[in-house]
Amino acid sequence: MDAFLGEAVALNFITRGIDSERREIELGDEQEQLLECTENILTWLERIMRYVKNVLNGKEENPNPEVGRKLMEIVELANTQLPSARLESLSKHSLRDYLMVSLLANLAKTQLSIQEKLVTGQ
Incomplete structure (x- = not known):
């Protein structure tokens, strides 16, 4: 699927709600989202490495446009790469x-929870 990054994120969230009876999804906390993004990156890296190895070994005859676009994206990002220390x-x-x-x-959530308990307890 060809889409801008923001559109792809929105479509990803929409498709998650398709299987739900209430058509709702939970966004989860930031750590879960970070883990999901990291897993997605690792999956793509493994796929790209496998594809490049197949091309180099002559096993891949038909070009894969999806992998090609990801490789171009990586090359474009590498042009603006910062020094490793930075x-x-x-x-x-x-x-x-x-x-x-x-x-x-x-901490703010905990403080609000304590505040609610104090207010409702009076």
């Missing part, structure tokens, strides 16, 4: 920031 630094800071935001969000 990329590692950004990754560490992003993870630390994400964990801090997640902690603060959970």
Whole structure:
């Protein structure tokens, strides 16, 4: 399927609700979404590696446009690639920031829960 990134995300969520009786889906927390995206990336990398090996060994005669588009996307991203030290630094800071935001969000939820219990208990 050819779509822009935002459209693909929306269609993915819509198709998840098809099997549900109430036609509803849960977004889940950020860690589940991160895990799902990471698994998706690993699946694509395995598929691309298998495809490239088959092409190099002469086993693949018909080009696969979907894999070709993903390879082009990777090449385009590689052109703007940051130095490895900077990329590692950004990754560490992003993870630390994400964990801090997640902690603060959970703290706010807990505080609201305690507040509700205090208000309803009076």
